[in-house]
Amino acid sequence: MSHEELVNMISERAGISKQTVRDILLAITDVWSQEILSQGELNVDNIGEFMVEHRPGRKGVNTETKEIFLIPPKDYLYFTPSRELIEWSNKSS
Amino acid sequence: MTRDELLKKCVDRGVADESSVGSVSHLFYVYLLSALQRGQRVEIPTFGTFGTRVVGVKRAKKMPFFDPDFELAEKVNERYRNLKYLVVGKYELVPAVEETEYKGRESPYDAAIDQLGKEMVIDTHHEISPEKYEELVQRLERPRPTKERRPMPKFNLKDEGVEVQVKETVPTPTPRLHETAAAGGGPGPLVQVLIAIVVLGLLTLGLHYFGVIRLWGPPAPPESTLAEPAPFEAPQEQQPPPVTEAPPPAAQVPTPVPVQPAPSTPVPVEKPKAAKPVGTGIYTVQVSSWVSSSKADQEAARLTEAGFAAFVEEGNVDGVQRHRVRVGRYDTRREAGAEALRLREMLENGAWVTRVGH
Numbered sequence: 001m002s003h004e005e006l007v008n009m010i011s012e013r014a015g016i017s018k019q020t021v022r023d024i025l026l027a028i029t030d031v032w033s034q035e036i037l038s039q040g041e042l043n044v045d046n047i048g049e050f051m052v053e054h055r056p057g058r059k060g061v062n063t064e065t066k067e068i069f070l071i072p073p074k075d076y077l078y079f080t081p082s083r084e085l086i087e088w089s090n091k092s093s
Numbered sequence: 094m095t096r097d098e099l100l101k102k103c104v105d106r107g108v109a110d111e112s113s114v115g116s117v118s119h120l121f122y123v124y125l126l127s128a129l130q131r132g133q134r135v136e137i138p139t140f141g142t143f144g145t146r147v148v149g150v151k152r153a154k155k156m157p158f159f160d161p162d163f164e165l166a167e168k169v170n171e172r173y174r175n176l177k178y179l180v181v182g183k184y185e186l187v188p189a190v191e192e193t194e195y196k197g198r199e200s201p202y203d204a205a206i207d208q209l210g211k212e213m214v215i216d217t218h219h220e221i222s223p224e225k226y227e228e229l230v231q232r233l234e235r236p237r238p239t240k241e242r243r244p245m246p247k248f249n250l251k252d253e254g255v256e257v258q259v260k261e262t263v264p265t266p267t268p269r270l271h272e273t274a275a276a277g278g279g280p281g282p283l284v285q286v287l288i289a290i291v292v293l294g295l296l297t298l299g300l301h302y303f304g305v306i307r308l309w310g311p312p313a314p315p316e317s318t319l320a321e322p323a324p325f326e327a328p329q330e331q332q333p334p335p336v337t338e339a340p341p342p343a344a345q346v347p348t349p350v351p352v353q354p355a356p357s358t359p360v361p362v363e364k365p366k367a368a369k370p371v372g373t374g375i376y377t378v379q380v381s382s383w384v385s386s387s388k389a390d391q392e393a394a395r396l397t398e399a400g401f402a403a404f405v406e407e408g409n410v411d412g413v414q415r416h417r418v419r420v421g422r423y424d425t426r427r428e429a430g431a432e433a434l435r436l437r438e439m440l441e442n443g444a445w446v447t448r449v450g451h
Contacts, residue, residue, distance in 0.1 A: 001134065002136055003136050006124060006137075016113050023108045023109065024103065024113065024114050024117040025121065026139070027106050028117075033139070036165075043094060044099075048159070050159070075172065076166075079159030086157060088129055089130060089156075090154050090155050
C-alpha cells in the first residue's frame with residue numbers, strides 16, 4: 001500500500017481533505033522521528049518499540065586479498081513489533 | 094508514547110484540530126493492521142516502511158518489520174557519518190569498553206569526537222600495542238589498490254597490417270644409425286636379440302596353430318580312421334561297377350553327374366567279413382571290441398556261422414586301434430534293441446546298441 005492509497009482511504013473514511021490527512025500523517029511521523037532522534041527510543045502504543053542501538057567498529061578482513069580493514073561503528077534503528085501487530089499479521093482474513 | 098501525548102504534540106504544531114488528528118491516527122492504525130494482515134506493505138515517506146516477512150521453517154509465521162527510510166537512518170547515524178577513520182584500539186584516549194555498555198545515545202566516544210574534531214575517532218573494544226596501532230593507521234591512509242583493467246585483445250580476422258613473426262626453423266641433421274646406438278638412442282644388441290627370439294617364437298606358434306607344422310600333441314591320425322564310416326557304403330557302391338560296367342562310358346562323357354560318385358567313394362580299408370548282407374541303417378549292435386584284428390575276425394566269423402550279419406569295424410579309442418565286432422545295421426533304435434536282446438541271451442558279455450562310426 002503506497003502513501004497515496006493510504007491518504008485516499010483515510011480521507012474517504014474520515015471525510016477530511018487529502019491535504020490535511022497528508023499533513024497530519026507527516027506531523028505524526030515527524031513527532032515520532034524527533035522522539036527517536038532525541039531520546040534514542042520510542043514506544044508507540046499497540047504498534048511497537050523503536051530503538052537506536054550502537055554497533056561498535058570492528059576489524060574486517062578481505063578474504064580475497066587478506067587485507068585488514070576497519071568496519072566503522074554505526075547507530076542502527078531497530079523495531080520490535082507489539083504483540084497485537086504480530087497477532088493481526090498472522091490472523092487469517 | 095501514548096495516544097494523548099501524540100495528539101497533544103500534533104495539535105501544538107497547528108496542523109489540525111484534535112478530533113481530526115485523532116480520527117486520522119486511529120484510521121492509520123486500522124489500515125496498517127489490515128494491510129499487514131493481507132501481507133501488504135505500508136510506505137510512509139521520510140519515516141519508513143512497515144511490512145511482514147516469513148520467519149522460521151517448521152512453525153513459520155509472519156513477522157512484522159520496519160525498514161527505516163534512508164533519511165531517518167542517516168539522521169540516526171549522524172554522529173558517525175562524517176568520521177574519517179575509525180581505528181580499533183586507541184588505548185590512550187578511550188579505555189576499552191565492553192560492548193554491553195553501549196546504550197542508545199550515551200556513547201563513551203562523545204568526548205573523543207569533540208577532542209579530535211571528527212577526524213579520527215577510536216572505537217575500542219580491545220587493546221592493542223602502539224606499534225600495531227601505527228601500522229593500522231598507515232594501512233588505512235594508504236590508498237586502496239585498484240584493479241588494473243586490461244584492454245580486450247583485438248582479434249585481427251582479416252590479417253590486415255600485421256607482421257607475422259615466422260620462426261626460423263633450423264633443420265637439425267638426422268643422426269646416423271651407429272651414432273644413435275653409441276648415444277644409447279636405439280635399442281641395444283641384447284634387446285634386438287630378445288625381440289628377434291620373441292618374433293620367431295610367435296611365428297612358429299602361429300604356424301602350429303594353423304596346422305602348417307606340428308610341435309606337440311598326439312600324432313596326426315592316419316587317413317584310414319578319418320574315412321572310418323565310409324567303408325560300409327563302399328561295398329554297395331563297389332559292387333555295381335563289375336556288374337553294370339557303367340562308369341567307363343560315363344567317364345568318357347564330360348557330364349559332371351557320373352564324375353561325382355568316383356571321388357565320393359573312399360578307399361575301402363577293410364572289407365566286411367560278414368557273409369550275410371548288411372543293412373544301411375545308422376544303428377547297430379556291438380558285441381565285442383578287440384585290439385588284434387585276427388581275434389575280431391574270428392569273433393565275427395563265429396557270429397556269421399550262428400546266422401548273424403556280423404562285421405568288423407575299426408575305431409580309435411585314446412590313440413589305440415580297436416576292432417569292434419558289430420551285428421547288423423538298422424534304421425531305428427527299436428529294431429537294433431530287439432536284435433541286442435536276442436544276442437544278450439546267447440552271449441556272456443552282452444550286446445548293446447550303438448551308432449555306426451561311433
